[in-house]
Amino acid sequence: MKINIILISILTVVSSLQLFGQCERKKFCDDYMEDFDYRSQSSYAKLVPGDTASVNVVLYGGQKYRMFVCSDAKLGNISWKIVQPERKTKRTIEKIKKDTTLVYELNEYGDYKTDKNGELIIKSRQVNIDTIWNTERISVDKVLYDNKQQNKTPYFELTPAKSARYIVRVTVPAGDPNYSGCVNVYVGRKAIGGKNFVKKGSISGKE
Amino acid sequence: MLVKKLFFSLLIAAFAILFSCNDSVPPSNSLLVDSSETESDLQKTAVKVPSPIELYIFMYNADAKYAKENLNSIDNHSKYISKHKKALNLGIYASDLAYCTVFKQNKETFSYFSVTKKMADELGLTEGFDEKIVKRIDQNMSNSDSLYQISNDSYATAVRFLEQQGKEDLLPLMVTGAWIESVNLAIKSVPKFDANNEIVVRIADQGLLLENILELFQYVKDDPEFKEIMDKLLDLQQSYDKLLDNTDVAITQKQYEEIVMKVKAIRALFIA
Numbered sequence: 001m002k003i004n005i006i007l008i009s010i011l012t013v014v015s016s017l018q019l020f021g022q023c024e025r026k027k028f029c030d031d032y033m034e035d036f037d038y039r040s041q042s043s044y045a046k047l048v049p050g051d052t053a054s055v056n057v058v059l060y061g062g063q064k065y066r067m068f069v070c071s072d073a074k075l076g077n078i079s080w081k082i083v084q085p086e087r088k089t090k091r092t093i094e095k096i097k098k099d100t101t102l103v104y105e106l107n108e109y110g111d112y113k114t115d116k117n118g119e120l121i122i123k124s125r126q127v128n129i130d131t132i133w134n135t136e137r138i139s140v141d142k143v144l145y146d147n148k149q150q151n152k153t154p155y156f157e158l159t160p161a162k163s164a165r166y167i168v169r170v171t172v173p174a175g176d177p178n179y180s181g182c183v184n185v186y187v188g189r190k191a192i193g194g195k196n197f198v199k200k201g202s203i204s205g206k207e
Numbered sequence: 208m209l210v211k212k213l214f215f216s217l218l219i220a221a222f223a224i225l226f227s228c229n230d231s232v233p234p235s236n237s238l239l240v241d242s243s244e245t246e247s248d249l250q251k252t253a254v255k256v257p258s259p260i261e262l263y264i265f266m267y268n269a270d271a272k273y274a275k276e277n278l279n280s281i282d283n284h285s286k287y288i289s290k291h292k293k294a295l296n297l298g299i300y301a302s303d304l305a306y307c308t309v310f311k312q313n314k315e316t317f318s319y320f321s322v323t324k325k326m327a328d329e330l331g332l333t334e335g336f337d338e339k340i341v342k343r344i345d346q347n348m349s350n351s352d353s354l355y356q357i358s359n360d361s362y363a364t365a366v367r368f369l370e371q372q373g374k375e376d377l378l379p380l381m382v383t384g385a386w387i388e389s390v391n392l393a394i395k396s397v398p399k400f401d402a403n404n405e406i407v408v409r410i411a412d413q414g415l416l417l418e419n420i421l422e423l424f425q426y427v428k429d430d431p432e433f434k435e436i437m438d439k440l441l442d443l444q445q446s447y448d449k450l451l452d453n454t455d456v457a458i459t460q461k462q463y464e465e466i467v468m469k470v471k472a473i474r475a476l477f478i479a
Contacts, residue, residue, distance in 0.1 A: 053252070060257065
């Protein structure tokens with residue numbers, strides 16, 4: 001009996017450590033997947049009522065993406081937005097630096113050679129005058145999708161002309177703080193054009 | 208009596224594991240907790256970086272040529288003794304593996320899978336590059352499309368495993384290794400600078416990925432062991448920041464050459 005209790009205690013610990021992986025294996029919104037590849041930047045999380053979370057991703061220009069958020073029904077109606085941080089930068093001169101640039105030896109493949117200690121081998125030194133800039137980044141969020149506004153389309157699709165960073169912001173409504181559930185943020189990608197590296201339909205959105 | 212003592216010891220150990228996890232493991236998959244959070248207002252951020260496979264597919268579609276000599280030699284693996292070097296080169300070899308599968312080099316795929324698995328084993332990664340995958344590779348040795356899918360699955364599973372296990376020290380290193388290798392291979396595939404070359408534009412885009420990678424280092428930024436790598440990446444970011452002033456082109460030749468030099472130097476230090 002006591003041995004059983006010990007085993008149950010150990011198993012409880014082990015299963016607690018496995019919780020995070022369970023969200024990944026939970027299947028939500030299978031109908032929205034289609035032939036996008038979700039492996040690269042999807043995120044799976046266990047959240048509690050009242051939590052807010054965000055997922056920062058990079059989407060390449062010229063590729064088609066589909067993004068959506070699905071969760072355990074017990075968490076209630078999750079709110080989620082996709083925003084594009086429009087980055088504005090302000091650069092000011094920090095200092096003018098006189099610097100020595102080291103020119104390193106290259107091998108026949110154009111890679112830097114290293115010595116037996118793993119250090120790059122110096123070929124020559126070059127004196128440069130360089131301006132060191134201080135870059136202040138200001139980010140202004142532009143909302144591209146809000147599931148509370150556009151609930152007729154349960155997912156967001158876009159084909160950015162240029163590569164850019166995007167943020168998926170998720171808010172779990174308030175509720176029983178003792179309950180936690182999975183919130184999965186799916187980011188699917190589909191290549192456009194080119195030699196169609198992967199045969200149509202061979203990329204699975206369902207892992 | 209002995210059983211009672213054993214039970215309490217295990218119970219204490221169990222609580223120790225649970226509470227230590229609450230302290231050090233992000234509360235959910237790869238979520239970084241903002242230091243200013245309160246219990247009632249949790250702010251969690253997950254930072255994702257596109258897999259290097261996406262860049263390789265782009266290169267393949269842009270008719271880049273496969274070049275085995277640009278990969279990190281398998282023979283180098285025995286040089287990587289420290290945990291840091293192993294994690295960086297796990298990423299580099301995983302990236303090379305992905306490159307081989309995208310360019311349909313089935314023989315090299317097997318060799319690079321073997322070395323990647325060896326590095327993963329040494330770091331205690333039990334998912335991603337494991338026996339299940341060995342079996343899948345064995346069964347699909349002649350099928351390039353399947354090998355690509357297997358390599359894609361392995362990389363994604365390994366990254367998620369590190370996220371879920373709260374291995375904040377290994378994750379940024381593996382991702383950085385994989386990323387720097389992909390940028391280096393992209394650079395090597397460009398014979399001559401042309402601002403309109405689609406691979407050159409993709410290389411210019413990598414500043415966005417670098418920004419996310421640097422966010423992954425936030426957990427370990429105060430650890431002196433990471434200082435050298437972070438300094439190199441921040442220095443590279445300075446070069447990428449210069450691209451923000453461009454209006455007509457994504458990148459100028461001078462900016463490109465500066466980035467190329469820094470990427471090559473970082474990669475050489477990683478694989479040494």
